Amino acid sequence: MLVKNIMSRNLYVAHPKTTVTDAQETMRRENIHHLPVIDDHTKKLVGIVSEKDLLYASPSPASTLDVYEMTRLLSKLSVGSVMAKKVVSAHPQDLVEDAARKMVDHDIGCLPIVDEDNYPVGIITESDMFRLFIDLFGTREKGLRATLRIPEEPGELAKLGSDVSEHNGNIVSIGTWPGERPTDALCIMKVTGMTREQFISSVEKHILEVIDIREV
Template identity: 40%
Template sequence: MFVRDYMSTSPITIPVNTPVLEALNIMRNKKIRQLPVVDRGKLVGIISERELLTVSPSPASTLSIYEMNYLLAKMTVKDVLVKDPIHVPSSCTIEEAALQMRQHRIRCLLVVDAGELVGIITQTDVFDALIRTFGLHRAGVRLVLEMDNKVGALADVLMVVKEHGLNVLGVACREKDDGKVHVMLRLNAANADELLNDLNGRGIKVIYNN
């Protein structure tokens, strides 16, 4: 799974001299929370709804409504943008993109190839990729197996699945601290009772079936 398969292409951008209020209106009208900022076609930063709201005067401010509007009309995104935003190439994997978001505590990543902004990927896009990987958008049976963490364990299970003529829609593994591994299988089947009996008969523990 790569970022290029899930990113939003041709993202909406704003010039660096865009007034703060105008940027906020664009976000609200387009229902987005971040906007890349460009200067003469070159990416110079990113601005989020959170940053724009923090520069708005507090309701407790002693400024009059006219003074506040005057100040906001003069303020542009150049004054509050995040410079040199974290970005990834379109060839980046989804898991690496998720790790970058988690480590830097950000909600999106700009996608840049050869110095050119080609897209943007958000947390929602990453979630969609994971849902698709696990096959949750398709009908089928979901199994979670507990097995010894050893070479060939997954291959043995997949061979049993193949013997029953079932197609695997998704696979995920989670290593445990006790030398065991949990394996999630999403199968293209309405019923997997025969497979369950076969797995149990071979000593493969099924801890979840839905």
């Protein structure tokens, strides 16, 4: 799957001269937590500001300033003075897993999506990744979810798929992860059209262990 398939295209942005109060209002109104910052003239990406950045820029609740003084102070503070200028971004044609790796490696909550000329065309957030995770596991569809320990050998998934198909089962989702030993792997599979007993009977000759199985 590509970044363009899950990114949000309804993009809200700020400019370097946007005030902190205006940026905060946009985030509250649109229920978002990040704003890409684009240059007024070139319209290219020059930074990004987060809800946390704006919070840190605001006076402390323990401040002796009254509400009017705080408002006046924030009205003079621009996004350009608090935004992150070194922006980690992605391209619409990037793989989703590469985008997720960037977010994890850089410990960031979003990725602005830019085209070849650095023009913002979308954004991916942690929420988009969570929704993808839910879809990949078929979470919204009822079925039988099994965690299996299988041999780490070529063709094992094909064998499991064939076993399920031969017993009129339908695989909703399937994925593998490294096991505790180099010789085995964990397989998480969700199927429909089979009882627990039918599923175990169909796959038991090609697996090492049924770690967990449940109706969800």
